[in-house]
Amino acid sequence: MCKLTPKPRKPRADQIRNRERLLEAARKVFRSDNGSLEAVARQAEVGIGTLYRHFPTREALFQAVYAREVAALEAQAQLGELAAWMKAALEMMATKGGMVAALEPVLDKDAPFFTEQSARMGAAVGRLRDQAVAAGELRPDVTAEDLMRVLLGLSYGPGADASRSGLLLEVFLDGLKPE
Amino acid sequence: MCKLTPKPRKPRADQIRNRERLLEAARKVFRSDNGSLEAVARQAEVGIGTLYRHFPTREALFQAVYAREVAALEAQAQLGELAAWMKAALEMMATKGGMVAALEPVLDKDAPFFTEQSARMGAAVGRLRDQAVAAGELRPDVTAEDLMRVLLGLSYGPGADASRSGLLLEVFLDGLKPE
DNA sequence: GAATATACGGAGGGAGCCTCCGTTTTGCAA
DNA sequence: TTGCAAAACGGAGGCTCCCTCCGTATATTC
Numbered sequence: 001m002c003k004l005t006p007k008p009r010k011p012r013a014d015q016i017r018n019r020e021r022l023l024e025a026a027r028k029v030f031r032s033d034n035g036s037l038e039a040v041a042r043q044a045e046v047g048i049g050t051l052y053r054h055f056p057t058r059e060a061l062f063q064a065v066y067a068r069e070v071a072a073l074e075a076q077a078q079l080g081e082l083a084a085w086m087k088a089a090l091e092m093m094a095t096k097g098g099m100v101a102a103l104e105p106v107l108d109k110d111a112p113f114f115t116e117q118s119a120r121m122g123a124a125v126g127r128l129r130d131q132a133v134a135a136g137e138l139r140p141d142v143t144a145e146d147l148m149r150v151l152l153g154l155s156y157g158p159g160a161d162a163s164r165s166g167l168l169l170e171v172f173l174d175g176l177k178p179e
Numbered sequence: 180m181c182k183l184t185p186k187p188r189k190p191r192a193d194q195i196r197n198r199e200r201l202l203e204a205a206r207k208v209f210r211s212d213n214g215s216l217e218a219v220a221r222q223a224e225v226g227i228g229t230l231y232r233h234f235p236t237r238e239a240l241f242q243a244v245y246a247r248e249v250a251a252l253e254a255q256a257q258l259g260e261l262a263a264w265m266k267a268a269l270e271m272m273a274t275k276g277g278m279v280a281a282l283e284p285v286l287d288k289d290a291p292f293f294t295e296q297s298a299r300m301g302a303a304v305g306r307l308r309d310q311a312v313a314a315g316e317l318r319p320d321v322t323a324e325d326l327m328r329v330l331l332g333l334s335y336g337p338g339a340d341a342s343r344s345g346l347l348l349e350v351f352l353d354g355l356k357p358e
Numbered sequence: 359g360a361a362t363a364t365a366c367g368g369a370g371g372g373a374g375c376c377t378c379c380g381t382t383t384t385g386c387a388a
Numbered sequence: 389t390t391g392c393a394a395a396a397c398g399g400a401g402g403c404t405c406c407c408t409c410c411g412t413a414t415a416t417t418c
Contacts, residue, residue: 012384015396038374047398052376142350146343153332164325171321175354191415194365217405226367231407359418366413375404382397388390 018046019054026065037061070121077124082132082147083173085125089151090169122148139178197225198233205244216240249300256303261311261326262352264304268330269348301327318357 025044029035037058041051055061076088125144132138150172154165204223208214216237220230234240255267304323311317329351333344 009394010385012395014383018397034374036374037376048376049378049398050396053396058375139350141346143343145340146347149340149343150332150347153329161324161328164322164328167320168325168329171318171354172351173354175350175352188363188416191364193415197366213405215405216407227407228367228409229365232365237406361418362416364413364415367411369410370408371406373404373406375402377402378400380398380400382395384393384395386392386394388392 018044018050021046022051022054022061023065026061030062030065074120074124077128080128080131082128082138085128086147086151086169086173087166090155090165136178138176142176197223197229200225201230201233201240202244205240209241209244253299253303256307259307259310261307261317264307265326265330265348265352266345269334269344315357317355321355 021044022040025046026040029040029043037051038048040061041048044051051061055064073085073089077085079085122144125147129138129142129144129147133140150169154168154172155162200223201219204225205219208219208222216230217227219240220227223230230240234243252264252268256264258264301323304326308317308321308323308326312319329348333347333351334341
């Protein structure tokens with residue numbers, strides 16, 4: 001009388017367990033190792049096939065791992081302080097190297113589909129940015145994507161130096177004022 | 180009577196020819212393909228072993244390919260205009276994706292040896308930066324490495340968008356003024 | 359034209375990516 | 389409980405890339 005959908009089965013226990021193991025392993029491996037997916041599977045003591053079934057693409061795994069970080073940044077964005085938010089985001093990226101992975105998809109124009117994570121992230125930043133523009137605190141020709149790009153650029157790639165990126169963000173924020 | 184060194188032989192013709200082919204092939208492959216070294220060798224119609232003999236590491240190949248670009252930027256730096264130079268560098272990177280590879284080594288603190296290319300590049304930027312500081316046009320707390328970092332960050336990695344990076348550099352340069 | 363230093367090519371071993379499918383486990387109904 | 393089909397598991401296997409090593413080919417030199 002209740003379930004009109006075919007047959008809702010309880011998810012299997014091993015499925016849940018393995019997913020958890022994989023996420024845990026991925027966090028470790030992404031932070032140190034070269035980030036090979038096979039290494040993640042090994043660390044999780046799970047077959048490589050299992051990894052791919054849970055997370056069909058590398059992206060999917062990244063997204064899942066850093067969903068929590070995204071949520072935190074999203075919450076922080078509620079406060080409505082653009083400059084403060086960018087500093088917090090930078091901080092987060094500095095301490096948690098892999099965090100950048102969560103930002104990437106937002107910027108990838110070619111992404112086959114806008115995932116929920118990146119959509120939420122993008123929306124949060126967009127809101128912040130719009131408020132700042134409305135308040136006359138931000139050059140209107142700078143978009144939310146631009147802001148993400150800079151954050152990513154400052155903390156990503158070879159030569160990224162956490163001890164300097166704070167200063168560089170400062171410089172950038174200075175330049176962001178209109179007029 | 181002249182050569183005290185053992186036996187100076189003329190370099191073989193095929194050696195020179197192959198080196199040229201490899202550089203040409205590398206330029207093409209780095210710009211489009213995934214940048215696999217095997218692809219470079221194939222494109223050059225040369226054995227993989229030959230590639231490795233000429234360029235023992237990926238870095239070595241990159242460096243050779245972009246040595247000319249570096250020289251151009253170095254020349255441009257002679258003009259002594261920091262802002263103009265950064266714009267030119269950005270432009271170059273936008274049109275020639277692989278150019279970033281030439282900048283990377285400058286930023287890599289862990290590089291086992293400071294190559295000539297990166298040393299020249301670093302020196303050129305350092306000079307520009309010092310002049311700008313002396314002229315009171317640049318915050319003295321920003322180093323030459325910082326400048327490179329930003330250039331790299333704006334044009335490198337996922338989401339890099341040549342059409343936006345010009346504006347972002349503008350913003351950054353605005354923020355660079357002291358006071 | 360021969361000798362020999364020099365360069366060439368690619369086989370081969372290691373590793374990662376991803377797919378596919380036979381085997382095992384699990385939830386559910388009888 | 390027991391049985392069974394759905395769901396999940398694991399890893400072999402086919403592909404590509406990385407890099408080394410060494411037998412073969414060739415340009416220079418005498």
